[in-house]
Amino acid sequence: MKRAVITGTAGFIGSCLTEKLLSKGETVVGIDNFDPWYSPQTKEQNLLTSLQNENFSLKKDDLLSVDLNSIFQEEDVVYHLAGRPGVQDSWGSGFSPSVENNILATQRVFEAALASGVKRVVFASSSSVYGASATSLSSEVNPISPYGVTKAACEQLAQVYRFRGLDVMVMRYFTVYGPRQRPDMAMNRLFRAALPGDYVFPLRGTGAQRREFTFVEDIVDATIRAGSLEIEDVIEPFDIGGGVSASLSDVIDQVEQIVGSSIRVDHQPAAKGDPLMTVADTEPAEKILGWRASTDLQTGLKKHFNSFMKASLPTS
Numbered sequence: 198m199k200r201a202v203i204t205g206t207a208g209f210i211g212s213c214l215t216e217k218l219l220s221k222g223e224t225v226v227g228i229d230n231f232d233p234w235y236s237p238q239t240k241e242q243n244l245l246t247s248l249q250n251e252n253f254s255l256k257k258d259d260l261l262s263v264d265l266n267s268i269f270q271e272e273d274v275v276y277h278l279a280g281r282p283g284v285q286d287s288w289g290s291g292f293s294p295s296v297e298n299n300i301l302a303t304q305r306v307f308e309a310a311l312a313s314g315v316k317r318v319v320f321a322s323s324s325s326v327y328g329a330s331a332t333s334l335s336s337e338v339n340p341i342s343p344y345g346v347t348k349a350a351c352e353q354l355a356q357v358y359r360f361r362g363l364d365v366m367v368m369r370y371f372t373v374y375g376p377r378q379r380p381d382m383a384m385n386r387l388f389r390a391a392l393p394g395d396y397v398f399p400l401r402g403t404g405a406q407r408r409e410f411t412f413v414e415d416i417v418d419a420t421i422r423a424g425s426l427e428i429e430d431v432i433e434p435f436d437i438g439g440g441v442s443a444s445l446s447d448v449i450d451q452v453e454q455i456v457g458s459s460i461r462v463d464h465q466p467a468a469k470g471d472p473l474m475t476v477a478d479t480e481p482a483e484k485i486l487g488w489r490a491s492t493d494l495q496t497g498l499k500k501h502f503n504s505f506m507k508a509s510l511p512t513s
């Protein structure tokens with residue numbers, strides 16, 4: 198029986214992917230260890246709708262120890278999204294959990310997927326594999342943060358396992374935003390700093406740094422297309438980017454317009470490992486996956502803000 202196995206099912210992107218596949222009538226097995234790096238309660242909330250669906254089963258397990266051979270089956274498509282994201286937390290003592298949850302966990306997923314003969318693995322990589330000006334147009338993998346190094350290593354592992362016969366596709370996601378965004382990410386913190394309260398947004402650098410912001414529904418769409426594509430031997434990693442690069446200052450302006458108030462900002466020095474610019478080359482994704490982002494930044498930010506406000510409402 199065809200199934201989707203989603204690692205990181207309780208996280209920001211993983212929970213949206215889970216819900217989307219269930220809504221299409223697919224059977225989904227989700228794996229997540231509810232890592233306390235950010236609130237496990239938030240992750241439980243992310244899964245509330247999916248848990249009501251009889252086609253969903255949840256395995257609360259750690260990829261570093263769970264017996265994946267007993268979970269994976271032939272015909273499964275494995276969407277491997279679990280990991281330790283976040284550039285800033287990968288410095289210093291954060292490197293060890295980044296290595297464990299990115300490199301070591303990914304090697305276990307690839308090894309078990311190969312042994313179980315799964316149909317395909319789709320792996321969530323990152324624009325962080327690129328350099329200081331992370332424009333994929335130069336196509337150079339040259340990370341400038343420990344997080345980027347772990348994702349680049351995972352991509353190399355993908356290549357190694359591909360040579361051994363595993364069908365694995367690499368998706369380089371570019372700064373994802375939208376409902377359920379991780380609490381450490383910029384948009385959520387900008388909303389908080391624009392609403393009444395004490396929270397002040399730490400603006401690292403000048404605000405001129407540019408990102409190709411990508412709405413989560415577009416990311417999910419691209420990821421599902423990669424999982425269902427009927428051709429083999431797709432070797433190139435796909436850049437999955439929102440279509441337009443915007444500066445952080447642009448985003449601040451747009452958030453202020455949407456919320457209707459000014460953002461409290463604390464100016465700080467530029468963060469280490471933060472690229473000046475990210476620009477995706479989405480042509481391969483357009484050509485091979487038939488995918489192109491369809492949500493512009495303003496529309497996506499409005500949807501994100503609406504869900505942010507809903508989630509902040511007290512539950513009676």
Ligand SMILES: NC(=O)c1ccc[n+]([C@@H]2O[C@H](COP(=O)([O-])OP(=O)(O)OC[C@H]3O[C@@H](n4cnc5c(N)ncnc54)[C@H](O)[C@@H]3O)[C@@H](O)[C@H]2O)c1
Pocket residue numbers: 204205206207208209210211228229230231232240258259260261277278279280281282283297298302321322323324369370371372373374379
């Ligand atoms: N959000 C972005 O902008 C972005 C950009 C590029 C790449 N990515 C990648 O996409 C993936 C999903 O990102 P996200 O933003 O949804 O992050 P997230 O932290 O919300 O989700 C990751 C999930 O993986 C789980 N997890 C971590 N280690 C695990 C382990 N050892 N065993 C089982 N579960 C484990 C966590 O509990 C979490 O629920 C990550 O691999 C991330 O590196 C994200």
